[in-house]
Amino acid sequence: MSSKIFAVLALLVLVMSPAVLAAAVGPGYGYGYPPGGGGGEDSPLDITLDSSCEENVITVYRKNTPELISGAHVTVTDVTGAPIFSGDTGVYPEEPGELTFGSYPDYCGLTVIVTATKSGYQPEEETFVLVPCEQCGPYCGDGTCDEGETYENCPEDCAPPLVPPEEEEEDGAAPGDGEGDGGPPEGEGMRCTTNDDCEDGEYCDIPSTETVYGTCEPVVGECGYAENHVWVAYECGPEAGCPTCESGFECDNHVCVTASAPPPAEEGGAAPGEGEEGDEGEETGEEGLPPWLFILGGLVLLGLLIWWFLTQQQGSRGRR
Numbered sequence: 001m002s003s004k005i006f007a008v009l010a011l012l013v014l015v016m017s018p019a020v021l022a023a024a025v026g027p028g029y030g031y032g033y034p035p036g037g038g039g040g041e042d043s044p045l046d047i048t049l050d051s052s053c054e055e056n057v058i059t060v061y062r063k064n065t066p067e068l069i070s071g072a073h074v075t076v077t078d079v080t081g082a083p084i085f086s087g088d089t090g091v092y093p094e095e096p097g098e099l100t101f102g103s104y105p106d107y108c109g110l111t112v113i114v115t116a117t118k119s120g121y122q123p124e125e126e127t128f129v130l131v132p133c134e135q136c137g138p139y140c141g142d143g144t145c146d147e148g149e150t151y152e153n154c155p156e157d158c159a160p161p162l163v164p165p166e167e168e169e170e171d172g173a174a175p176g177d178g179e180g181d182g183g184p185p186e187g188e189g190m191r192c193t194t195n196d197d198c199e200d201g202e203y204c205d206i207p208s209t210e211t212v213y214g215t216c217e218p219v220v221g222e223c224g225y226a227e228n229h230v231w232v233a234y235e236c237g238p239e240a241g242c243p244t245c246e247s248g249f250e251c252d253n254h255v256c257v258t259a260s261a262p263p264p265a266e267e268g269g270a271a272p273g274e275g276e277e278g279d280e281g282e283e284t285g286e287e288g289l290p291p292w293l294f295i296l297g298g299l300v301l302l303g304l305l306i307w308w309f310l311t312q313q314q315g316s317r318g319r320r
Contacts, residue, residue, distance in 0.1 A: 045069060045116050045124035053104040053136035060089050060097050060116045063124075068097025072118040076101060079111050079127075089116075104136040159193045160213070192216050201226035 044063040049056060060072045070090025077083050085101040094100060101107065110130045117123045133139040138146035145158035191197075191213055192204035198216035206214035221231035222241030236243055236251035245256035 042120055042122045044122045045072065045118070047074075047114050047116050047124050047126045049112075049114060049126070049128040051108075051128065051131045053108070053131055055100050055103050056107055056130060058089070058099045058101070058114055058116075060099075060118075060124075062121075069116075069118060069121070070096045072097075072116045072121070074099050075115045077113050077115075079113065081113075084110075084112060104131065105133060105139040108133040108136055108139065195229040198229065200228060203229045 046061040046063040048059045060069045072089045076085040087099050089099045090096045108131050113127050115125045140154035141156045151158045151160045195204045202216040204214045205217045219226035219231050223239050224233040234254040236245050236256050237254045245251050249256040250259040
């Protein structure tokens with residue numbers, strides 16, 4: 001009888017042993033492989049992270065085994081150590097050994113450090129990169145003010161709203177006015193954040209990087225005109241400050257073109273510009289006549305004197 005009782009007790013001890021229960025129930029619920037592997041040393045942990053646009057799922061295992069570890073405390077930080085998220089694995093409604101945190105657009109494109117700890121196990125730390133934000137769609141920080149984004153919830157992408165002068169507060173200061181608060185500068189010009197807020201002949205003058213507002217100021221310059229918020233310079237022209245054309249070129253409608261030949265001088269007259277010295281209205285003097293004309297006049301005068309002399313000689317002979 002005593003041998004039968006001994007056999008029954010031995011069977012109960014065998015059935016209630018952790019190894020038998022682990023084989024019957026399976027790993028992941030506090031059974032299975034005992035912490036430290038039964039050798040008295042803490043077992044190492046293993047961490048995986050499945051990042052998608054919908055969710056980020058952390059799973060903690062006993063290293064080199066398929067055993068899921070529930071009740072492990074998990075912390076998530078960025079690379080500077082700033083906390084992002086923390087919690088315990090396997091807490092309802094989570095699956096055994098799992099912990100879910102965040103999703104696009106708040107948790108994407110980040111490099112995170114995940115640390116898992118549990119009594120009886122060696123702490124484990126792993127570094128992961130979350131799913132890229134651009135893979136999921138528009139996000140704050142992509143440089144475009146997308147639908148649903150405003151200056152209030154995404155100042156990285158969206159400009160502050162313009163405040164027309166007529167909407168200034170009763171004390172004469174527009175909302176945001178003041179030193180160092182990014183308000184519009186003082187002045188009478190139209191407030192702006194880009195050139196597109198100004199007229200075609202104006203540009204948005206933002207005085208410093210410490211403010212997002214500016215004023216529309218006229219585009220000015222020398223020898224040219226304002227167009228599309230910039231100054232377009234002439235190639236040449238009679239206006240003050242305009243350059244002249246190189247030799248062999250002349251300015252035609254503010255553009256240097258090949259110079260045309262001067263008009264020919266009139267026959268028997270002087271070329272344009274000649275004989276214009278002296279006071280206006282003064283007749284051209286003898287200095288403007290060609291030399292051969294003086295010689296011809298002298299010969300004619302000499303011939304007339306000779307003719308007169310010969311005529312007088314013949315008349316005196318006839319009277320004798």
